[in-house]
Structure formats: structure tokens, C-alpha cells
Amino acid sequence: MKIGYARVSTTGQTLDAQIAALTAAGCERIFKEQRSGKSSAERIELQAALAYVRDGDALLVTRLDRLARSVLDLHQIVQQLNRKSVDLVVLLQAIDTTTPAGRLTFSLLGAIAEFERELICERAAEGRARAKQKGVKFGRKPMEVDWASIQSDILAGTQSKAAVAQQHGISRATLYRLLDC
Missing domain, CATH: 3.40.50.1390 (Resolvase, N-terminal catalytic domain)
Structure with missing residues (x-):
């Protein structure tokens, strides 16, 4: 065969x-x-x-x-x-x-x-x-997260964590990772 x-x-x-x-x-x-x-x-x-x-x-x-x-x-x-x-x-x-x-x-x-x-x-x-010699950066770009705004939205308790993550353009996993720090 x-x-x-x-x-x-x-x-x-x-x-x-x-x-x-x-x-x-x-x-x-x-x-x-x-x-x-x-x-x-x-x-x-x-x-x-x-x-x-x-x-x-x-x-x-x-x-x-x-x-x-x-x-x-x-x-x-x-x-x-x-x-x-x-x-x-x-x-x-x-x-x-x-x-x-x-x-x-x-x-x-x-x-x-x-x-x-x-x-x-x-x-x-x-x-x-x-x-690299020309200054090109490799890898993911660092995230710019408005941590104070995220914290205030979480503490306000008016939205779910998933909604807060979506509002700030981050994943739920990233939000939870930021909250654990």
C-alpha cells in the first residue's frame, strides 16, 4: 500500500x-x-x-x-x-x-x-x-492600564469584573492577575 x-x-x-x-x-x-x-x-x-x-x-x-x-x-x-x-x-x-x-x-x-x-x-x-541595533523592539508592547480607574470601578461594585475588564480593554485573566498583585 x-x-x-x-x-x-x-x-x-x-x-x-x-x-x-x-x-x-x-x-x-x-x-x-x-x-x-x-x-x-x-x-x-x-x-x-x-x-x-x-x-x-x-x-x-x-x-x-x-x-x-x-x-x-x-x-x-x-x-x-x-x-x-x-x-x-x-x-x-x-x-x-x-x-x-x-x-x-x-x-x-x-x-x-x-x-x-x-x-x-x-x-x-x-x-x-x-x-535590534536599529532600535526595533521585539515582543508584546507593554500594556498601559489605568489602574486607579480599574480599582475605583471594582470598589464601586456597580459592574461585574468581566464588564470592568471589557470596559478597560483587558481580558478577565489580566484583570484578575492585576488584582492579585
């Missing part, structure tokens, strides 16, 4: 092209998700696909980087597939791990995918550092 796995990293991307390719390759079931490829342990659908495949099945992906971004992660997945006697087929890169040439290609492309991921992380870190 051919089992497909399709993944995109962000919600702005679409799975359509991968699903079409996996369907054309004869996949009877396709697992899909929109998550980062950094760690396979965090990808629920990948774990479901790995649990679903059985002896003699083939797990198909369109490209190797859809499966994982590190060589270690890729090898762990392939070892798991090997223990279950499941083949890995990467459609667009013509990789089939049942052959020595396929295993070599798999290892080389996995190393390249990991290198690419590290370059992306380095560039992102450099961009954040440059932005």
Missing part, C-alpha cells in the same frame, strides 16, 4: 501540489499537516503516518525536505521505517531507499537540507541582530 505524507511550513502555503503528486503516484491514504519541519516529534500527522504504515507499505513524499530538515531526524525516520519493512520513496528527487544508490542520494540530500536549514537560521538571527 502506498501512504503519502504532505507538509507545508506555514498556513500561507498550500498542500494542493503535493496532494496532487501523491494522488497521481497512487497513494491510497495521505497524511497532511501545516507545521515546521524542524522536529518530527512535534508533527502529529507524521507520527500518525509512521504508526499507520505496515510491512510492505511505501511512504511517499514529494521532496525530502517535506519529511525533515536534519540528517539525524531523517535517519531516525528511515530507521523506524526499516524496522517496519516500509520503503521510503521521494517522488521529485527519485529516491528509493531500497537500493544502495537511493540510500546514498538520500543521505546527501538530507545533509544539504540540514545545511539549508542552518543557513536560514543564521540569516534570521543576523536580521534580528541588525533590527
Whole structure:
């Protein structure tokens, strides 16, 4: 049985092209998700696909980087597939791990995918550092809360705490957190 796995990293991307390719390759079931490829342990659908495949099945992906971004992660997945006697087929890169040439290609492309991921992380870190040097602030903006007004509204007792929170543009949880301080 051919089992497909399709993944995109962000919600702005679409799975359509991968699903079409996996369907054309004869996949009877396709697992899909929109998550980062950094760690396979965090990808629920990948774990479901790995649990679903059985002896003699083939797990198909369109490209190797859809499966994982590190060589270690890729090898762990392939070892798991090997223990279950499941083949890995990467459609667009013509990789089939049942052959020595396929295993070599798999290892080389996995190393390249990991290198690419590290370059992306380095560039992102450099961009954040440059932005910080220019004075860009990261994270949530601090809340400006009129604490005296909130206290007087609470002490007046004319409105519920939920209504006071809504009136001041804060959540009930934030109101309760402020009251506990």
C-alpha cells in the first residue's frame, strides 16, 4: 500500500501540489499537516503516518525536505521505517531507499537540507541582530492600564469584573492577575 505524507511550513502555503503528486503516484491514504519541519516529534500527522504504515507499505513524499530538515531526524525516520519493512520513496528527487544508490542520494540530500536549514537560521538571527541595533523592539508592547480607574470601578461594585475588564480593554485573566498583585 502506498501512504503519502504532505507538509507545508506555514498556513500561507498550500498542500494542493503535493496532494496532487501523491494522488497521481497512487497513494491510497495521505497524511497532511501545516507545521515546521524542524522536529518530527512535534508533527502529529507524521507520527500518525509512521504508526499507520505496515510491512510492505511505501511512504511517499514529494521532496525530502517535506519529511525533515536534519540528517539525524531523517535517519531516525528511515530507521523506524526499516524496522517496519516500509520503503521510503521521494517522488521529485527519485529516491528509493531500497537500493544502495537511493540510500546514498538520500543521505546527501538530507545533509544539504540540514545545511539549508542552518543557513536560514543564521540569516534570521543576523536580521534580528541588525533590527535590534536599529532600535526595533521585539515582543508584546507593554500594556498601559489605568489602574486607579480599574480599582475605583471594582470598589464601586456597580459592574461585574468581566464588564470592568471589557470596559478597560483587558481580558478577565489580566484583570484578575492585576488584582492579585
